[in-house]
Amino acid sequence: MKKTLLLVETVFALAGVVACGGPEQLDADESTQTLGVTADALSTQNCSPLSATSVIASGNDGNGPQNTLDDQLGTRWSNLGKGSWIDYDLGSARTVSGAAIAWHQGNQRTNNFAVSVSTDGMVYTPVYTGTSSGTTTVAETVSFAARTARRLRITFQGNSQNDWASIAEARACGVAAEAGSGSGVVWRGDFETGSRSQWSSTQMVNADRLQVVSSPTRQGSYAIKVTVRQGDNPISASGNRNELVRMTNEKEGDEYYYKWSTMFASDFPSAKTWQLFTQWHHSGSNGSPPVEFYVNGETIYLRMRGSTVVWQTPLVRGQWLDFVFHVKWSAKSNVGFVELYYRGNLVLPKLYGATMYSGQTNYLKVGLYRNSTIAPVGVVYHDGWVQGRSLQDVQ
Ligand SMILES: [Ca+2]
Ligand SMILES: [Ca+2]
Structure with missing residues (x-):
C-alpha cells in the first residue's frame, strides 16, 4: 500500500533561480544569489494537500494538534500512549487519496501507525496501516485508493524507541484536479490552512x-x-x-x-x-x-x-x-x-x-x-x- 517514501532536504537552494530586481534597478549582485528556502518548513511530495479547517486529538502534553498545521517542522503535536490519534476536519466531503506525515524525530525512529477516514466523524474506515521509514524528519506520503471523506485520522501504535506519538506536520492528500474546489482551479493560496503551507x-x-x-x-x-x-x-x-x-x-x-x-x-x-x-x-x-x-x-x-x-x-x-x-x-x-x-x-x-x-x-x-x-x-x-x-x- 505504501506508495512512496520521499526524502527531501529541509534546506536547499534552487540553482539558477535568483532574487528579483526592483522596477527601477537591478542590482548586478543579485544574479549570483540563489533563492533561499526557509529552513524546516513543510514540503510535501506526491501529495496535493487538502486544507484542514480544524484538528483535534485524543490528548496532548502541551504540544497541541494545531502545531501540525503551522507549516513548521520545529513544532509538533505530542501525546503519550499507543492508540493516540489526531484527526483532521477538511470542512466538507473531499476526495482523499493519501496522507503526508512529518514525524517528530522521524530520522531517529520508525513509527507504527494507521490511517482511517470518515464522512461523519462517527464511523471510520481503515485505509492504511504501515510504518514510517525512520530515516527523515520531512513529510512522507502514503497513498490509498481514493475515497470521499470529510475527516482523516492518524492513529499511533508505538515507535521503535517509546510510546510517544509526535507528529510535526500532517496533511490529507487529494487528487490534483480537485486540490481546489473547482475543477479548473489550479492552486489556492488563501491561507485557509491557517499557515503558509500552500506556498x-x-x-x-x-x-x-x-x-x-x-x-x-x-x-x-x-x-x-x-x-x-x-x-x-x-x-x-x-x-x-x-x-x-x-x-x-x-x-x-x-x-x-x-x-x-x-x-x-x-x-x-x-x-x-x-x-x-x-x-x-x-x-x-x-x-x-x-x-x-x-x-x-x-x-x-x-x-x-x-x-x-x-x-x-x-x-x-x-x-x-x-x-x-x-x-x-x-x-x-x-x-x-x-x-x-x-x-x-x-x-x-x-x-x-x-x-x-x-x-x-x-x-x-x-x-x-x-x-x-x-x-x-x-x-x-x-x-x-x-x-x-x-x-x-x-x-
Ligand atoms: Ca508544526
Ligand atoms: Ca483567506
Whole structure:
C-alpha cells in the first residue's frame, strides 16, 4: 500500500533561480544569489494537500494538534500512549487519496501507525496501516485508493524507541484536479490552512514578517500580514523584502486567471520610489520581472518586462483591493496578453504583448519588496489567492 517514501532536504537552494530586481534597478549582485528556502518548513511530495479547517486529538502534553498545521517542522503535536490519534476536519466531503506525515524525530525512529477516514466523524474506515521509514524528519506520503471523506485520522501504535506519538506536520492528500474546489482551479493560496503551507517557500528575516492573521481578512478565516522594516534583507540582495514564493512555473502558451486581494495599511509609507507587492519573476538571472504590480508615490502600477506601464490607479489605503488578472504567457508579442479587473471592473481590456522571456518560465512572488532607502515600517495584507483556467474558476 505504501506508495512512496520521499526524502527531501529541509534546506536547499534552487540553482539558477535568483532574487528579483526592483522596477527601477537591478542590482548586478543579485544574479549570483540563489533563492533561499526557509529552513524546516513543510514540503510535501506526491501529495496535493487538502486544507484542514480544524484538528483535534485524543490528548496532548502541551504540544497541541494545531502545531501540525503551522507549516513548521520545529513544532509538533505530542501525546503519550499507543492508540493516540489526531484527526483532521477538511470542512466538507473531499476526495482523499493519501496522507503526508512529518514525524517528530522521524530520522531517529520508525513509527507504527494507521490511517482511517470518515464522512461523519462517527464511523471510520481503515485505509492504511504501515510504518514510517525512520530515516527523515520531512513529510512522507502514503497513498490509498481514493475515497470521499470529510475527516482523516492518524492513529499511533508505538515507535521503535517509546510510546510517544509526535507528529510535526500532517496533511490529507487529494487528487490534483480537485486540490481546489473547482475543477479548473489550479492552486489556492488563501491561507485557509491557517499557515503558509500552500506556498512553496518564503524569503523572510523572521516568521513575524509573514504572519498568518485572522483579522483583517478578505476571504475565509485567514489572511497574511506582511511587514517590512528597513534593513530586512533575507537573501542578501538589493532592496528590502519579505515575500512568499509560489513555483507556478508558467511556461510558453499557458493561460491562467489569478484572483487575489491586497490591502495597504493605513500608515503604508508614501515614498517616491518602488514598492512591489506582486510579481511574476522569470526563471533566468538577468533583467526585470516580466510582470510586476508595484506602488510608487501615491500610485499603483502594472508594468511589463521592466519598461512598459500598462495600467495605473491611485493608491488606496485601509481597504481591500480586489484583483482578477488574466494572462496568456508568451514571449511573442502577438500571442501573449494581459487583462485586468480591479475592484470589480474591467480596467485593462485584453492587451497583447510579451509576458515572459524566451526560453524561460515564470514564478509568483507576493509580499512586499521595496527600495532599501525607505525608512518607515511598511505593512500590507494579502488574501484569497487562487489560480484557475477560467474566470468562473477563480470567482
Ligand atoms: Ca508544526
Ligand atoms: Ca483567506
